[in-house]
Amino acid sequence: MRSLIRFGLLVGLCLLVGAASAQSELPPLFQGAPPPVSTSSMTSDGIRLDLYFASLRPGGSGLLRLRGAGIVLASYVLRDEAGRFFRLDDGEWHALVALGMNERPGTYELTVTVQRVEDAVSFARDVPVEGAGFILQEFDLPADRAYLASVEVENDELEMLAALTAGASAEPLWDASGFELPLDAPLTSPFGSFRVLNGARQTRHTGWDQRAPRGSPVRAMAAGAVVFAGRLEIRGNYALIDHGLGIYSGYAHFADLLVAAGQTVAAGQIIGSSGNTGRSSGPHLHWEIAVDGKWVDGVAFLGLWLPA
Ligand SMILES: [Zn+2]
Structure with missing residues (x-):
């Protein structure tokens, strides 16, 4: 098992290097451009x-x-x-x-x-x-946060988020700016990875992580309406934005939140500063995209053409 995890981490690191270097090659978004030729x-x-x-x-x-x-x-x-x-x-x-x-x-x-x-x-x-090739990662939580490995705590939080992301505004709330990464920083941990917490419990990574020293300003990935801004057990200080048509973006582990539920945000508006709150073992930004209540690969999502 140990060697499997080490192998997983090694593969993970290789993938991460690949992911970070691929970041600048993401295809440009629609920005009012005509749709690409369909497949x-x-x-x-x-x-x-x-x-x-x-x-x-x-x-x-x-x-x-x-x-x-x-x-x-x-x-x-x-x-x-x-x-x-x-x-x-x-x-x-x-x-x-x-x-x-x-x-x-x-x-x-x-x-x-x-x-x-x-x-x-x-x-x-x-x-x-096709198979997605999700990697395996091992994490140790600090002793004072070990209780956050609890299945119940995680399921409660996921159920609450499932309820918040189940609805779909019939109009796009994003604008011609489209969707962008919330920070200019390397991606450090991929969507979907299998994660072993404290050598025992396995969970899944619902989003992507980016390197972010505490206090880094974090941008709304697109225009939308804040549907949640507050404290969660695992995600810490968290903001969730509705972008319309069933698309939501979430941002976790903030040191400070600068938005409130009910407020509309512009694309790129600073919504908080990154931190280390919740189930986190060091300052970073975790962000995630839900479509129709399902967590999807946000980096792949950024490469989609979307109607304006
Ligand atoms: Zn994460």
């Missing part, structure tokens, strides 16, 4: 469905787009979970699909149902789900 499309009875992904990974997200006359409602089902399309200002219908990080590789059916005034059109296709 594939299907047409049926005057309705066109575009997919902007060829496959997904556990913790992955991807965009669907519908075009055609007379659409009044549209929904999809993937892995027995239904989601809806949103009609945006450009008159087209978009949906973000997301897979939980615990999904297994395989091939899963995606179905899309489009309601028109007089009839309905449906689509079905297989979506390959």
Whole structure:
């Protein structure tokens, strides 16, 4: 087990070096640009469905787009979970699909149902789900925070966050600035990693970590509305921002919070200063992205084209 963990850490370090150097190569966001060419499309009875992904990974997200006359409602089902399309200002219908990080590789059916005034059109296709290659990491918590390894404490917090991230504002709350990293600093620990706390309990990493000396100003990743700002056991001082269409960003371990629930924030607005509160063994920023209540790989999410 020990050697497995050491191997995991070694692989982790290599991946981290790769992740940090890849950071500057993230594709630019939409910024009002025309959408990229879709990966594939299907047409049926005057309705066109575009997919902007060829496959997904556990913790992955991807965009669907519908075009055609007379659409009044549209929904999809993937892995027995239904989601809806949103009609945006450009008159087209978009949906973000997301897979939980615990999904297994395989091939899963995606179905899309489009309601028109007089009839309905449906689509079905297989979506390959690849392995994500999540790494294993080992952490020791300081003695005074060892109680934060508790399964109950973690589950309570995750349930509360699941409730907060379950809703989807029907309008995008982000603006033409799109989504950006909350800090200019190296990524230090990846999304989805399996984490062994104090040599015993295993948990999962719901977001990414970035190096941040205590007091570093942290920016809102995009415009939105603060739905929570306060103290949590594991995430410490925490802010959660609703960006619309089921997209949320969360920021943990702050020394100081500079926003309050109910407040709107601009893209890049300073929302707090980084720290070491909660289940943390040193100052850093943990940030995370939820889509439809599922934690997704935020760095991969930053590479998505999104409608403005
Ligand atoms: Zn973290």
